Amino acid sequence: MPAGLVISAPASGVGKTTLTLALARAWRNRGLNVQCFKSGPDYIDPAFHAAATGRASVNVDSWAMDRGTIAHLVGRGADADIVLAEGSMGLFDGVAACGVSGTGATADIAEMLGWPVVLVIDPSGQAQTAAAIAAGLRDYRAGVRLAGVVLNRVASPRHEDLVRRALNEAGIAVFGALPRHAEISLPKRHLGLVQAEEQAEIGKLIDEAARFIAEHVDLDAVLQSAAKWSPQPAANGLNVTPPGQRIALARDAAFSFVYPHMLEAWRTAGAEIVPFSPLADEAPDASADVCWLPGGYPELHAGRIAANACFRSGLRGFAETRPVHGECGGYMVLGTALTDADGVRHEMAGLLGLETSFAKRRMHLGYRLAELAAPMPGHEVGARLRGHEFHYSTILAQPDTPLAVVHDATGTVIAETGSRRGHATGTFFHLIAEDR
Template sequence: MAAGLVISAPASGVGKTTLTLALARAWRNRGLNVQCFKSGPDYIDPAFHAAATGRASVNVDSWAMDGAAIMHLVSRGVDADVVLAEGSMGLFDGVAARGVSGTGATADIAQMLGWPVVLVIDPSGQAQTAAAIAAGLRDYRAGVRIAGVVLNRVASPRHEDLVRRALSDAGIAVFGALPRHAEISLPKRHLGLVQAEEQAEIGKLIDEAARFVAEHVDLDAVLRSAAGWSPQPAANGLNVAPPGQRIALARDAAFSFVYPHMLEAWRAAGAEILPFSPLADEAPDASADVCWLPGGYPELHAGKIAAHARFRSGLRAFADTRPVHGECGGYMVLGAALTDADGVRHEMAGLLGLETSFAKRRMHLGYRLAELAAPMPGHRVGARLRGHEFHYSTILAQPDTPLAVVHDATGAVIAETGSRRGHATGTFFHLIAEDR
C-alpha cells in the first residue's frame, strides 16, 4: 500500500518544489520507491521530479481533466511506497469558474485522492501570524486535511521557537524548520524554473537538498502522516488522440514544453514518436505523417533557428503535403517572424503569418477552452480542447484564418485564437485534454 501526501503552501515561491525534490530523494536514498505528480499545468516540475525519483512524473489537473483521467494517471503509483503530489500556487488557488472536476486548485486533488497536505510555510517577516495562516488554511475547506507544516527560511533559533509555539497552540504539527540555505535554490527564468535538462549539476543539487532537509525535518513523522492508499487502475484514460501514427516531434532546448501525459497517451494509442532537433538544423523525419512543434524558449535561440536553412526548408517541404502543428513557442516558429528581447527581428518558417515580439513584453497566463473551427492534428471540427497559456510575447500580426474560438476560464473570448493556413495550424495554448 502506498502512502500519499500533497505538498502545498499559502503561495508560490515558498519552497514547494525544493521540499518535494528533497523528500523524494531522501526517501529514495532510504530504499523507498517514490512516485511524484504535479498538480496544475506546469510542464517543468515533472522533469525535476523524474530526476529526483528515477520515475516519470505527470500532471494532474482538476480544471482540464475529469476524475477518471486523474485516477488513470495517479494509478501509476500503485507499486510505490510513497506518492507525492506537488501543488501549484497556494493550496486553494484556482480559477473562479469550475472546470471539468474542479477549479484547478491543489486542494481539489488533495480532496479527490484523500491525501493529507504538508504545508510549506515561509515565516519571513512574521512570527505568530504564520500560525494564523496555517490555521486558516486548515479550516478553510471541509475534506482537505492538513497533516502539518515545514517552516522554510527561518531567520534564527528564536524566530523558530516563536513560530513553533504559536503553531503548537493552534494544534498544528511542525515537522521541521529549514534555515536559509541559498545553495539549494533552483535558478529562475521568466517562465519559472530553468529546465532540469539544462542543469548539469541537477543530481548534486537534489542530493544537497535531500541532505539539508533530512538534517532539519523529521522524515519519519512526515511519512507517518501520509494516508494509506491503494489505487485501482482506472479503466478510462485520457481523452487524447494522437495527431498521427508517426509523429515527428521537435525536441531540444528550444522545444521542450510538452506535457508528459500527452506523449504517454500518444504512445499508448500506438503512435510512434520521431524526435528531431531544430537547433541541430534537423528537419522532420520524411517518413512521419504529422509534425508537432511544442513550446519552449525559441526566443532564446531565434537567431540560430533563423539561420538553420535545412530545418526551415525541410519543415516547409513537409507542410506541403502533411499537417504541421505548433504550440506556443512552436506556433511562433511556424510564423513569419519573431522579434527577440533585444528588438532584433528573426525570420521564422513562414508557414503562418503570425509575428510576435519579446521586445514588447506582455504576460499571457491562464486556462483556455477552445472550440475548433477547423480540424487540427488529432482533433475534429467542433472539438472542445482544454489547455493552458503562459508566455510573454506580444502579437504584432495574426492575419491567418482563426483556428478556434478560444475562451479563458471565466468564459470571456480572447484574441489568441490560433491560426490555420494550408496544412499548418498553431495555438498559443498547450493542450491538456479534450472534453469527452
C-alpha cells in the first residue's frame, strides 16, 4: 500500500520543487517506487518530477477538477511505495470563490486525499517567528495535518538551534535543516522554472540535490510520517474531449506547455497524436484532422518562427480545410504579429488578427471559466471550459469574432475572449477540464 505526502510552504520561492525532486530521487536511489503529482496549474514541474522519478507526473487541481477526476489521476500512484504531491504558492493560497471541488489551494488536495503536509520553511531574517508561522499553518484548517517541517537556507548552526528549539516547543517535528547551497538552485525564467528538457545537466542537478538532502534531512522520519493510502476507484475519468481523431500537435521548445493529463485523456478516448516541430520548420501532418498549437515561449523564438516558411505556409494550407487551435503562445503564433521584448515585430501565421507585444510586459494570471460563443475543436457552442491563464504579453489588437465569454475566478468578465476566424481559433487560457 502506498503512502502519501504533500510538500508545501508558506509562500512561493521557498524550495518546494527542490525538496520534492531531492526526496523523490533519494528514495528512488534506495529502490523505492516514487510517484509525484503537482497541485495546481503548472506545466513545468511535472517534467522535473518525471526526470527525478522515471514516472510521468500529472497536475491535480481542485478549482478546475471534480473529485472523481482527481481520484482518477492520483490512482496512477497505486503501485508506488511513496506518493508526493508538490504544492503551489502557499499551503492555503487559492482563489476567493470555490470552483468544482475547492479553491485551487494545495490544502484542498491534502485534505481530500488525507495526506499529511511537509512544510518547507525559509527562516531567513527570523528565528522563533518561523515556529509561529508553522504553528499557524498547522492550526489554520482542521482537516489538514502537518507532518513536520524542513528548514531551508539556514544561516548558521546557532540560527538553526534557535529555530529548532522554538519548533520543538510548539510540538512540530523538524525533519532537517538545509544550509544555503547555491549549486542546487534551479534556473528560472519569467513564467517559472526553465523546462527540464532545456537542461542537459538536469540529472546531475537532481542527483546533487538528493545527495545534499540525504546529508541534512532524516529521510526515514519523513517517510514514516506519510499516511498509508488506498486509492479509491474513480466514478468517472477525465473531463476532457479530444479535439479530433488524429491530432497534429506542435511540440518543441517554443510549444511545450501541455498538461500531461490532457494528452492522456486524448489518447484514452482513442485519439492519435502526431507531433511536429515548428522550430524545425515542419508543417502539421497532412493526414491529421485537427492541429493544436500549445503554449510555450514563442517570444524567445519569434524570429525563427517568422522565418520558417514551410511551417507557416503548411499551417495556412491546413487551416483552409481543417480546424487549427492555439493556446496562449500558440494563439499568439496564429495571430498577425508578435513583438518581442526588444521591440522587434515578427510576422506570425496570420490566421487570426491578434497582435501581441512583450515590449510592454503586463502579467495576466488566474483561473478562467469560458462559455463558448462559437465552436472550437472538440467543443460546441455553449460548452463551459475551465482553464488557467499566465502570460506577460500585451494585446495590441484582437479584431476577430470573440470565441467565448470568459470570466475570472471571481466571475468578472475579462478582455481576453479568444478569437475565431474561419477554421482558426485561439485562447489565452490553457484548458484543464470541462464542466459537465
